[in-house]
Amino acid sequence: MLYAVVPFVGVRYTPASAKLEALYGPSSTLLDVIDVTTVLVLLAALAVVAVVRKLPYGIGAVLTLSLGATLTAAAGRTWLVDHIPTSALPDGRLVAAAAVIASAALVVPGAVRPAVLGLGAALVAAVALAAFVTAGSTVIGIVGSLMVVGLWWGVAGVVMAHSPLAAARERKNPLDTAALMLRRD
Numbered sequence: 462m463l464y465a466v467v468p469f470v471g472v473r474y475t476p477a478s479a480k481l482e483a484l485y486g487p488s489s490t491l492l493d494v495i496d497v498t499t500v501l502v503l504l505a506a507l508a509v510v511a512v513v514r515k516l517p518y519g520i521g522a523v524l525t526l527s528l529g530a531t532l533t534a535a536a537g538r539t540w541l542v543d544h545i546p547t548s549a550l551p552d553g554r555l556v557a558a559a560a561v562i563a564s565a566a567l568v569v570p571g572a573v574r575p576a577v578l579g580l581g582a583a584l585v586a587a588v589a590l591a592a593f594v595t596a597g598s599t600v601i602g603i604v605g606s607l608m609v610v611g612l613w614w615g616v617a618g619v620v621m622a623h624s625p626l627a628a629a630r631e632r633k634n635p636l637d638t639a640a641l642m643l644r645r646d
Contacts, residue, residue: 488591495554495588500527503561511568518624523564526617530560530610537609551606552598558588559610567614567621 504527511519534551541550562581569577585607592598598606 484590484594488594491587491591492554492595492597495558500531500557500561504564507561507564507568510565514568514570516568516621516624518620519568522567522617522620525620526564526567526610526613527557527560529613529616530556533609533613534606537605546599548596548599549601549605551609552592552602555585555588555592555598555603555606556609559585559607560613563610563614564617567617 504523507523508520511523516522531553534553534556538547538550538553559581562577562585565577565581566574589598589603589606593600593603
């Protein structure tokens with residue numbers, strides 16, 4: 462009701478599209494940076510971190526999460542395109558960015574993990590906004606992308622929880638494990 466009355470009093474609103482047009486250039490540039498080469502370089506760096514930290518299952522967890530999430534999103538975009546609008550499907554660039562951040566959270570030291578997750582959340586939010594502004598994704602597509610990564614993050618967490626390093630930690634202190642519910646027999 463207020464929106465119908467206010468223009469008669471002389472108040473004018475700038476259309477939202479004008480504000481979004483100013484964000485289109487930077488958003489497009491951000492999305493152009495996220496390509497296969499960038500993701501592969503970051504995953505190689507995470508594999509090196511896993512090797513240096515002597516996490517035997519770390520590389521497997523990184524590959525499980527990154528490949529599983531991106532392939533699930535790609536399969537969804539391929540198989541569901543006839544039934545669901547493209548903008549409502551998981552966005553591949555958002556899935557890739559979130560998967561790299563989630564993979565990093567699995568293999569970095571605990572002291573650095575809050576910084577990685579904080580900066581990663583900002584990056585994922587920026588990529589989600591960029592995908593929304595460029596009309597590549599809707600809110601449903603963004604939520605779907607994050608759900609795909611969340612599912613595979615859980616799978617990769619189970620892989621890490623069953624690593625020999627986690628088993629040794631659990632033998633020393635039964636309360637010091639990543640997944641208390643996944644007890645070994």
